[in-house]
Amino acid sequence: MTTATLHAAPAHRGSWLSRSEQWLDDRGKGAWIAAMVLGFIFFWPIGLALLAYMIWSKRLFNGNCARRTRHAHVAFKSxxxxxxxxxxxxxxxxxxxxxxxxxxxxxxxxxxxxxxxxxxxxxxxxxxxxxxxxxxxxx
CATH class of the missing domain: 1.20.5 (Single alpha-helices involved in coiled-coils or other helix-helix interfaces)
Structure with missing residues (x-):
């Protein structure tokens, strides 16, 4: 084994979009809203896209983010x-x-x-x- 293989970057699960979604889910609904507001401030189509995604995925109106559902599923899995x-x-x-x-x-x-x-x-x-x-x- 070479030192290059030992120091290789860790494999990331999923795309940067799924990692970003997980990061926001870990921080809760407030992080989603902050990201949407910043999207509107810097480039309005991004804010609009985030708003549409939050409505479509029910993150905007649901008190629980997807991570809680994922944790519950893992908790009861055999x-x-x-x-x-x-x-x-x-x-x-x-x-x-x-x-x-x-x-x-x-x-x-x-x-x-x-x-x-x-x-x-x-x-x-x-x-x-x-x-x-x-x-x-x-x-």
Missing amino acids: SGNTAFDSYKSETLRRLQEEQDHFEQFLGRLRDAKDKAEFDQFMAERDKRKDDKDAEPVDA
Whole structure:
């Protein structure tokens, strides 16, 4: 083996367009919108093409980018090893359960915070009302 083969550039998967799409997907919908705006600023047909692609691929109106769909597909794909697949499915089920419990906890936390803020508002309103009633009226 020569040093030229050892230092060869790594093989890139896909074209520069698919790499660019993956790069933007990794950064989320905001990156797509920023790329579209920059496209309109520098050369309007590029911005228009990005807008059309975002609408066609449902990236503009969907909160999730394609990478989340790809990750979900890979997560449930069988490895061929039944022991590992059962371990993986049990772990994913447990993580989903923990996420559900955490989201419920956050909901209760938000509800408690909202109630505390509302109670504070009502107490301040009642105090202002009592202060107005207690002020002497000049006749």
